[in-house]
Every structure is written in C-alpha cells, then in structure tokens.
Amino acid sequence: MITLGIKDQHTFLDEVNKRSGCNILECYQCGKCSGTCPVSMYMDITPRQVMQFVKLGMKDEVLVANSSWFCLTCAACSGRCPRQIDIPRVMETIRHIAIEENISSKSKKVKDIRKFHDIFLDMVRRYGRGYELRLMAEFNIRTRNYFKDMFLAPSALGKGKIKLLPARMKTAKAIKRMFDMAKKLEEQPKQ
Amino acid sequence: MKKLTYFPGCSAHGTSEEFDHTLKLVMKSLEVELDEIPDWNCCGATSAHVMTENLALALPLRNLVLAETLHNDTMGIACASCYARHKVTKYELDKDPVLAKKINTTIDDGTYHGSVEVKSMLQFVYEDIGIEKIKSLVKKPLTGLKVACYYGCLLTRPKAITQFDSPEYPMSMDRIMEALGATAVPFDFKTECCGASFSISSSDVVLSLSGKILEYAKASGADMIVVACPLCQSNLDMRQPGVEKLFHVKLNLPVMYFTQLLALAFGHDQKDLMLGKHIVPVEKALAKIGKEPEKKEEIKSKKTVESEEAK
Numbered sequence: 380m381i382t383l384g385i386k387d388q389h390t391f392l393d394e395v396n397k398r399s400g401c402n403i404l405e406c407y408q409c410g411k412c413s414g415t416c417p418v419s420m421y422m423d424i425t426p427r428q429v430m431q432f433v434k435l436g437m438k439d440e441v442l443v444a445n446s447s448w449f450c451l452t453c454a455a456c457s458g459r460c461p462r463q464i465d466i467p468r469v470m471e472t473i474r475h476i477a478i479e480e481n482i483s484s485k486s487k488k489v490k491d492i493r494k495f496h497d498i499f500l501d502m503v504r505r506y507g508r509g510y511e512l513r514l515m516a517e518f519n520i521r522t523r524n525y526f527k528d529m530f531l532a533p534s535a536l537g538k539g540k541i542k543l544l545p546a547r548m549k550t551a552k553a554i555k556r557m558f559d560m561a562k563k564l565e566e567q568p569k570q
Numbered sequence: 571m572k573k574l575t576y577f578p579g580c581s582a583h584g585t586s587e588e589f590d591h592t593l594k595l596v597m598k599s600l601e602v603e604l605d606e607i608p609d610w611n612c613c614g615a616t617s618a619h620v621m622t623e624n625l626a627l628a629l630p631l632r633n634l635v636l637a638e639t640l641h642n643d644t645m646g647i648a649c650a651s652c653y654a655r656h657k658v659t660k661y662e663l664d665k666d667p668v669l670a671k672k673i674n675t676t677i678d679d680g681t682y683h684g685s686v687e688v689k690s691m692l693q694f695v696y697e698d699i700g701i702e703k704i705k706s707l708v709k710k711p712l713t714g715l716k717v718a719c720y721y722g723c724l725l726t727r728p729k730a731i732t733q734f735d736s737p738e739y740p741m742s743m744d745r746i747m748e749a750l751g752a753t754a755v756p757f758d759f760k761t762e763c764c765g766a767s768f769s770i771s772s773s774d775v776v777l778s779l780s781g782k783i784l785e786y787a788k789a790s791g792a793d794m795i796v797v798a799c800p801l802c803q804s805n806l807d808m809r810q811p812g813v814e815k816l817f818h819v820k821l822n823l824p825v826m827y828f829t830q831l832l833a834l835a836f837g838h839d840q841k842d843l844m845l846g847k848h849i850v851p852v853e854k855a856l857a858k859i860g861k862e863p864e865k866k867e868e869i870k871s872k873k874t875v876e877s878e879e880a881k
Contacts, residue, residue: 417762417763417779418775418779421775449772449775451723451763451765451766451768452616452619452620453723453724453727453763453766454723454727454728454737455723455727455761455762455763457728458727458728458729458737458738465728467728471619471620474620474621475621475622475623478621488772491771491772492768492771492772493621494771495617495770495771496616496617496620496621496771497621499615499616499617500614500617500618500621500622500625503611503612503614503617503618503629506612507611507612508580508611508612509580509581509584509612509615511584511585514770515770518770518771527773528770528773531808534849535808538846538847538849539584539587539847540584540585540587540804540808540847541584541585542583542584546580546583546584548609548611549609550609553611553632553677553678553679554611556676556678557625557628557629557632557676557677558625560628560675560676560677561622561624561625561628561676562625564624564672564673564675564676565622565623565624565625
C-alpha cells in the first residue's frame with residue numbers, strides 16, 4: 380500500500396537517479412536482471428523489484444531490504460539490461476543512503492556483512508595493506524562464531540596462504556590521513 | 571625489454587603468492603621488466619566501494635598517482651578485484667576532472683594526470699604480448715590436459731569500463747591455453763561470479779556459487795580449472811572441501827593460475843610453481859600432460875549442488 384504523497388514519491392527516485400547517474404524510469408520490468416543475478420534467491424526483493432520499489436518511492440522498504448547488501452557487483456545484470464541501466468550502481472547508491480541515514484536491516488546476515496566491511500576498512504586504515512589473519516579472527520569474535528573456518532587454519536597457515544604477521548607500509552600515516560580527509564569529504568553536503 | 575608498472579595487491583604475499591611468483595617467472599621469459607609501485611597501498615577491494623564513495627576512489631588514486639612517477643605507459647594488475655577498483659577509479663576520474671581534483675585532496679603524493687593505462691595481467695599477456703610470442707616460447711606443450719578457463723566477473727565486466735574480451739563468453743585465456751598445447755573445454759560458467767568477497771562474511775553463498783562452477787567445469791570434461799584472480803582461486807580451491815561436505819558431492823578438481831601453466835609450458839620445473847600451496851592437489855591432473863586422453867569419467871552420483879541445495 381503506497382502511503383507516500385506524490386511529492387515524496389519523486390524525492391527518493393530523484394535522489395537515487397542523481398547519485399547513481401541512471402534513469403530508473405527507463406526500466407520496463409523485463410526481469411532479465413533478476414533472472415541473471417546469481418544471488419537473487421538470497422534477496423528479500425529481487426533486482427527487478429528493487430527498481431520498481433524505487434520508482435514507486437518505497438524508500439523504507441528498499442533501505443531495509445537485504446538486497447543491496449547481497450549484491451556482488453558482478454555486473455552480469457547491467458551487461459544484459461536492455462535499457463543499459465547500471466543496476467550495481469543503483470544498489471551501491473541504496474547502500475550508501477542506508478549508511479548515511481543510519482538505517483540497518485534486522486537480518487543477522489546483513490549485520491554480519493556490514494561488520495565484515497567495517498573490520499576490513501579498519502584493517503586497511505591501520506596497516507595500509509591487508510592482514511587476513513586479523514580480519515578473519517576479528518570477524519569471528521565480533522560475530523560470536525569463534526570457530527568458523529578453524530578447520531582451514533592448519534592448512535592455510537601451514538602452506539603460508541595466510542601470514543602470521545601483517546605486511547607493513549613505509550608511509551602508513553598517509554593512509555590514516557587519507558581516511559580522515561575522505562571522511563571530511565563524505566560529511567560535506569551532497570550536491 | 572618492455573617495462574610494465576606492477577601493482578601486486580595485498581594477496582600477492584599471502585593467499586596468492588604462487589600467482590605473484592609464477593607471474594614473475596613468466597614475465598622474465600617474456601622479456602618484460604616489472605616495475606613495482608613504491609609503497610603501494612590496499613585498493614580497498616570490495617569493502618571500500620560498498621561502504622563509501624570518496625574513500626573508494628581515494629585508495630586506488632594514490633596508487634595511480636604513484637604509478638605515474640615510474641613513467642611507464644601501462645600498469646598491470648594481477649588481482650581482478652584490485653584491477654577493477656583501479657580501472658573504475660581511472661574511468662570515473664578521467665570522466666570528471668572536478669571529482670578528480672576533489673579526491674586528489676585526500677593524498678599528499680602528487681597530482682593525478684591520468685597518464686597511465688590500467689590493464690589486468692591477463693589482458694596485458696593477451697594484447698601486449700600476443701599468442702604468437704607465447705607459442706614461440708613453449709618448450710613443454712601441455713597436450714593431453716583439459717582445462718576449464720574461469721574468468722570470474724571482474725576481468726571482462728562491466729564492458730564499458732574494461733573494454734577487454736567478451737563480458738558473456740570471453741576466450742582470451744582459452745586461446746592462451748590452446749597456444750600452450752592444452753585443450754580449453756567449452757565452459758558456460760566461465761563468467762558466473764564465484765561469490766567473491768562473501769568468502770568470509772557469507773560463506774554459504776560462496777559454497778553455493780563456487781560449487782556450481784566446480785560441478786559444471788567437471789561435467790564439461792575438465793581436468794582442472796584455470797583462473798586469473800586470487801579471490802576466485804581461493805573460493806574454488808580453499809572452499810572446495812567445504813562444497814564437497816555441504817552438498818555431498820565429490821569434485822577433486824584442482825584450480826591453477828594461468829601463470830603457473832604458462833611457466834610450466836615455458837620449461838620451468840613443477841617444483842618452481844609453488845604447487846604445495848594448493849588445497850586440492852594438482853599433481854594428478856598435471857600427470858595427464860603428454861598422455862593419451864582417458865575415457866570421460868562417468869558421474870554415477872545423482873546428487874548435485876543444486877539438488878542438495880533445494881533440500
């Protein structure tokens with residue numbers, strides 16, 4: 380049931396269109412994206428439905444759905460879209476809006492995915508380069524799944540696939556500064 | 571001697587050490603000097619662009635600016651994800667100089683000019699080196715070996731950005747393998763996503779997606795899968811025992827990097843290829859080189875990844 384007024388209906392659509400550089404009104408709901416998407420079966424609303432929801436201004440439903448968080452950015456959908464809509468970019472815009480407006484899905488899966496990304500970015504901020512052991516350990520601890528992938532540890536560590544110590548950058552401070560400067564840019568009003 | 575600016579990426583010293591190592595062996599044979607970017611940083615991979623707008627562009631930008639100081643016209647990137655991030659950043663910033671200037675304020679290492687071209691290592695080997703040169707260097711042909719070339723989603727998509735090979739059914743790796751004497755089997759899942767960075771945060775997605783790729787490769791008659799991306803290799807190899815356990819299927823399909831096979835065909839010994847790093851052993855598949863093709867193994871079990879998943 381659409382309860383938003385006509386004015387609100389277009390605000391969300393306009394915002395998504397502007398930020399993604401797409402025109403979602405071009406979508407004629409052929410469903411090729413949903414059929415192609417390798418993870419559409421995991422989504423609350425499929426890519427085709429996401430397009431329609433955005434068109435109808437159903438902002439809350441779109442931001443709370445797990446769909447944008449499952450998007451792999453594999454671009455199989457946009458490659459086949461007959462209207463050449465950049466669907467991964469639309470999914471990305473939806474994620475960014477959800478982060479900015481502090482809207483989080485109640486789904487544990489989405490919370491885990493977001494935790495992973497936060498831990499990953501924290502790792503990059505600290506070391507400037509990847510440190511997989513810490514990434515996996517911290518993820519296990521924060522998602523309280525302490526023994527996840529433990530059976531992989533002996534072979535991964537033994538074969539040197541995962542290193543015990545982090546790689547170091549000479550100018551790791553440059554990365555910390557970059558993170559701070561980028562954050563300031565995010566805080567600027569959107570044009 | 572050709573010079574190529576090289577971005578190794580975070581996995582080069584860890585999960586994909588064998589890729590980095592054999593790439594260097596191959597480049598030596600191809601007479602290409604690799605110029606590694608000084609003090610490069612992580613490209614941000616999936617997490618940066620999923621969660622941020624500006625940081626996602628800033629991280630690769632620093633590497634692009636550092637690459638310009640080496641004065642080579644092309645930068646080659648081994649990891650498909652790092653390649654995608656640098657390529658997309660270059661595409662966005664070349665298109666929008668105002669945005670480029672804005673993102674440039676986050677780094678101290680110089681100003682971006684857009685003078686370096688960004689290519690994946692597969693693209694560089696295929697386009698800049700070429701099939702004829704590769705054929706001329708083959709000392710030990712890989713005849714008898716049947717491979718399924720798996721490209722993953724980022725090497726050829728989105729088409730507008732990569733402008734390399736086909737986004738649906740690429741053949742560059744297949745042609746390289748054929749030039750080495752191997753048989754590249756027709757493989758419909760060659761660009762289906764393996765589950766990528768969900769490896770840690772949503773492993774069940776990876777097990778399902780990678781499981782289907784492995785199964786299809788086996789059904790296509792391949793002795794092994796050949797890849798050009800560390801995350802794909804990790805998902806298809808390290809997660810293979812998990813796939814077998816979850817879906818009650820037997821796969822035993824090794825996953826090798828295309829540079830390992832290039833190095834082998836160029837005359838390097840098997841012990842130089844870091845084969846010990848693989849979770850699924852590769853020796854049995856490699857033993858097929860130079861032998862008569864065996865009768866296709868009949869798959870007796872009725873269980874498949876899809877049928878088990880539906881339960």
